[in-house]
Amino acid sequence: MTNTLLGGLSAEEFLAEYWQKKPLLVRQAVPGFTGVVTREEIFQLARDPDVESRYVTHDNHDWEVIRGPQKAADLRNKKRPWTVLVQGLNLFCPDGDALLHRFDFIPQARLDDLMVSYAVDGGGVGPHFDNYDVFLLQGIGQRRWLLSDQDDRSLIEDAPLKILQDFRPVHDWVLNPGDMLYLPPQWAHNGIAIGECTTYSIGFRSPTYQELAQQFLGYLQEAIQLDGIYTDPDLRRQANSAEIGDAMVDRVAESLRRITWSRDDVRRFLGAYLTEPKAHIFFDSPDEPLEHDDFLDACAEGISLDPRSLLLFTEGQFFLNGEPVHVEPCDQAILQGFADRRRLDSIAGLSEEGTALLYDWYCCGFAHVSDDLMD
Template identity: 35%
Template sequence: MKLDLLGGITAQQFLDEYWQQKPLLVRQAFPNIKTPFSPEELAGLTCDTETSSRIIIEHGKTPWQVKHAPFTEKDFTSLPDTHWTLLINDLEHYYPELQNILQKFRFLPDWRIDDLMVSYAADQGTVGPHLDEYDVFLIQLEGKRRWQLDSDVDTEKLVPDISLKILEEFTAENDWILEAGDMLYLPPNLAHYGVAQGGCMTYSVGFRAPDREALLSAWLDEFNEHPELNQRYGDAKRQIQPSASEISQRDIQQLKAMMRNMLDDNGGLFESFLARHLSESAATAFSLEDENPSFEEFTDYLKNPTKRLTWIEHENGLDVFIEGNALPMPLSHKEALITLTDSMEYNAQTIAELIQADPIYLELMGTLVAQGFFISADIE
């Protein structure tokens, strides 16, 4: 199905031709997009809660001054009229209804989504020319922002003596002005430079991928919890070699095979580790929890934006994980699990109809509410 969100191409065509390869500009990907908060409300949020947020001021006390939350009212009243930006991560945690934005991108798996960040910038506000190691969809929410791209930069040449990784040299290859509703997709490691044209707001939907070092470190921690899987190198029927100091190619290949067996020959442990590990979202000081998490009929429910659920299927059932907590389920729950995790919100009538059609939904809703994956819509 062709999607207006992606400029009239299918999700698969986007994945084949653009994802992690080249940028895509879509005019009016979000027509009539609404702003659910004011700049003043965003500022208040960073003063009242433990948000992951920062203010970046160009030509402040230093060429690129960075302040980190928590902020006070004075931090905002003392800002200059231009050349500053407020960035707030995990915005969907504080405004759960913004999960409807994330829902648009669920042709990609949930474990790849990092967060929804908002940038509010005064005129000429910017974080400088830089590149990121992750995919991002930039959605213009309010006002205008100029975006320039450069695919051929020297990543080693950074502005010296500052905490930000700002590129020292940048030559624009593309130059676009985004207005409210426009969207720009950027693959990883593509240099970009956004500058506010008057006051503006921009959403950034970020997609992080686990890096090899972090994944290997986490897997070794898991593997070490199972000493029964450990094994020593064996070399029965080995051949005489000309030099005792040489490590033969045969030995190298067998040692590689032993290491690969850590992933393949473990009774499904690695698959379960992956599902659990990828269900663990980044730590945050903010949480949304019902005081008494138990399913109640005639109640509207939202997916908890601070919780992530993953699952894998094997011949004996489903291994379901919510924030690293295991919930084994029978295969008979698969269809209901897919249905219930396919949307970010459910009204009471829809839930009642599902339960009436199949009692499995009652059991599963009870489990997901008890685990905090679904929360009452009234908790907002």
């Protein structure tokens, strides 16, 4: 499957030759693909207040962006080219979640979400660049992609989008249904709809080191424990009572040197940080949860992670939706497979503690035993 998706390349070849290095155009990456949602379903999601969406319209250099929920009237606009973009399609559409995880040859810790954009003729978001990797898979219709590796990233002032002032493309490709384009970070690009079209964007997380540092310091704030209180038995009278003296600075500096961290601290931080759901994500518990024994019987048909759940592991430690999870050593191999494939066809071999853990996840809405129990 990956071989077709990457145009005959193995995942290893793609990572070595293209990942974060240069673009890759794949004709018929997903043969016969026209999308996982209809136009009407895209519009319905765009009008939902619980779904992130943007409506972008333009006329020459005049751009307008409206954040959701969208108005039905705007989605029938025929005066100017427009596009509507829906984030997190994988959270609301099982087929979208399955499409996103076809890209698990990149670690799930790096996967972000699946976005779908619908555009009328001429619609797009203008020439821009992203700071993350993205796969652009064409659904219905055609889209023309202009690409540039230019160093000039000056933006149009006061525009509601980050649009490049001087875009100089070096590639000009038209994608048909099932075609796909991979773009590394910093490659400028402009996608222009040729008639009605949809494009599915598989994006990846690329936090800045500043963000990682801030989040890690916040993690340490809750994790560290420094004993004692500030004391100064050798205090001497100062010439100026309002001055913060060198002795106080030195004493506090010495105490702060006790704040240290290890590689294991970083590992635990990443587990919690990378699995933390976005702020707008909520989980729905079953209205009438199965009793424990009935749950075990239902697991004979398999159990799957909710599309909103992220289960990661590292060195025998497991993290689900921002929280560490204790897993018995005898259950770790099975739950590693659950994390990788996001589904277990059988829970045979799990200990009582392991099945109890899955039952708790089911009751919290983190996992589901079958499609008919997800409502």
